[in-house]
Amino acid sequence: MIRVPAEPVGRVSDAWRQCVGTGRIELALRRDYQDSLALLQREIGFRYIRGHGLLSDGMGVHRPYDQGCFRFVHHSFTYVDQVVDAYLELGIRPFLELGFMPEDLASGDETVFWWRGNVTPPHSYPEWADLVRATLRHLVDRYGLDEVRTWPIEVWNEPNLPDFWQDADEAAYHRLYEVTARTVKEVDAELRVGGPAISPGADDWLERFAEFAEHRDVPVDFVSKHAYTSGPAQHVPFGVHQTLAPAHELLDQFATPRDLLKGTRLAGLPVHITEFNSSYRPDNAIHDTAFHAAYLAPVLAGGGDVADSFSYWTFSDMFEEAGVPTALFHGGFGLLTHRQVRKPTYHLYAFMARMGPELLARGEDHLVTRHPDGRVTVLAWAPVDPTGETPGPDRHPLRLSLPTGGGYEVFVRRSTVDEEHGNAYTAWRHMGSPRSPKPGQLDILHEAAEPARAHRRLPVRDGRTDLDLTLARHEITLVELTPVDDETPPWWDEGRLLGREPS
Structure with missing residues (x-):
């Protein structure tokens, strides 16, 4: 016993609900996505949502045109407004990830995912800065400075992987980060910017990121990284199988930034795990199982000890990085399938939402x-x-x-x-x-x-x-x-339900 x-021995950390992941944010324009997010917010209530593709061509923000001999750029926020409006109406704020590169601003044609997000540096850093500046100024104008100051701004996604950043060029990422961070602070000094959003196995990037930030006096308001515990993918048609490390290794990964950055200029900054899950694959059936909920339970219970937030990747199977899903249950990352069928891990989060403080x-x-x-x-x-x-x-x-x-x-x-x-x-x-x-x-x-x-x-x-x-x-x-505050009347007798006389 x-x-x-x-x-009480303390307060229950709510780092588990601080943020949740999503497929590219363009998907927020779809009905099934919005229905799923509405359910999620009613029963769980996340505070922020993070996904790729804010600046990708599908959002239509960067719109260059020629007039005579001159090239101009028009910035359009038609879809951005619809997405952010939908988020705010459902009580969730954007955790802005700046990426990927618009095709007409890209220096190359390397892309990632079925939907072809460009992963090359800009051919013009001033034009990239103009894009970042215009986007943030528009958001401030539309939603107010006090509101946008609460939205974290992350620079890129997993630049340590060549799939996400051309040649995994660290020096090129540092340049992108510096230009971006200085532009963010130019819009408003209190906007929060951070990175480097690295994948597992690249923790050496954190120490060099700290050295770079100190050497160049570059603004960094938070540190971000990702955490997964699965091994190499064993492919089958439309799916994978993978080994899994014990769940406590997720907590070890959450703790890495604080451990490695002690004594650096970045020590003590908020640590955001902006993606985590067991498998890094969107087609691993483990995500759909009861095993998965029990596996992750100690992570939700203890993750707040070592990170300020840890964002489950993702809230819905509305997710197309590997293509359009081929079945309702297909091993997707989501807490919910399409058509809002709750998975066991969804219930883990819903149970956490009913815990006391x-x-x-x-x-x-x-x-x-x-x-x-x-x-x-x-x-x-x-x-x-x-x-x-x-x-x-x-x-x-x-x-x-x-x-x-x-x-x-x-x-x-x-x-x-x-x-x-x-x-x-x-x-x-x-x-x-x-x-x-x-x-x-x-x-x-x-x-x-x-x-x-x-x-x-x-x-x-x-x-x-x-x-x-x-x-x-x-x-x-x-x-x-x-x-129990028992209000049963004194004359009530269960034994008389069928009309028998009192004994």
Whole structure:
């Protein structure tokens, strides 16, 4: 029996909900995307959203034209306004990522993704600065300086990879960063700019980024990087399989910037993990499973200790980097499939959103919090074997002694997600894995995605309640305990429901 203390040991970090990722932001113009984001915000409520492609050709911002012998550039924000308006109306702000390069400003023709984002430096840095300046000034004019000052501005994406930045040229990235950061500060000194948004395995870039920033006296307001735990992709048609490292390695990656930057000019700056997940592939079926929710539970519970934010990549399967998805469940990054079918990892986030602000206890398989009104909330998860060598335990017991205050009883509400409950992926597999489910099948999948729910009362003795849980394989469960204020009238007798005389 684990005895949970009555006094809080701290506050629950909300770094897990500070930001969430998205497919290229142009997708925000689509109905299914906006429907998915609206659901996400109602049930979870993220604060910021980050995605690629703000300056790519699909957004139509950079519009050069010739007039006589002269070249001019027109900056158009038709789509930018629609996207940002949609975000703000849904209560989420943009975490601006400046990229990729507009074709007519690019120095080469190298691209990434099915939608061909250009990854080469600008052929004219003054023209790139004009683009950044015009974009930020427009946003300030439209949304107000006080609002835009709250939006972090990240320079590029994973420049340490040649797929994302031509030749992974570090010196060229530093030049791009310097021009961009100085332009941002020219628009307003209090706008927040940062980087270098590196992928895992490139931590040496952080130290050199700090040296560069100090040597050139370049503005840096936050440090960003990405975190994934999967191994090389084993390709199959329209999918991959990968090994996974233990989830604690994600926390190790989150902690890297603060550890490496001690003693540098960048020490103490906010650290934003602007992408994280298990697999870095948008076609890995692990993302759709109950295993994935249980795997990531300790990361959400503990990530706030080592990073100011860690942004799940991504909120929706509306995502086309590898092409248009070929099936409803296809291993996409999303917390939601197309048509808003909730995945088990979605429920992990929704459960976290129902936790209280006071931290009472945290262990290897549980998180206990309290709300201001006295409700106690327990998030528990079954351990997983990330090697795949074993399926993980069939049953995982957890016994807690919880401080529930005065009164005689508590009302207990338990919500469960595991291999069979709250798991539309399992239902879809039983259904025959239909690539494009019919309307009736979609209804079944939405139904199957609902967590199992159970209710009961438990006694309170000396201000405490004993909670015995047995978790199934790959289960995550949320238990909410509320003091009972019993208003049952004194004449009520359950034994008389069928009209029998009182005994």
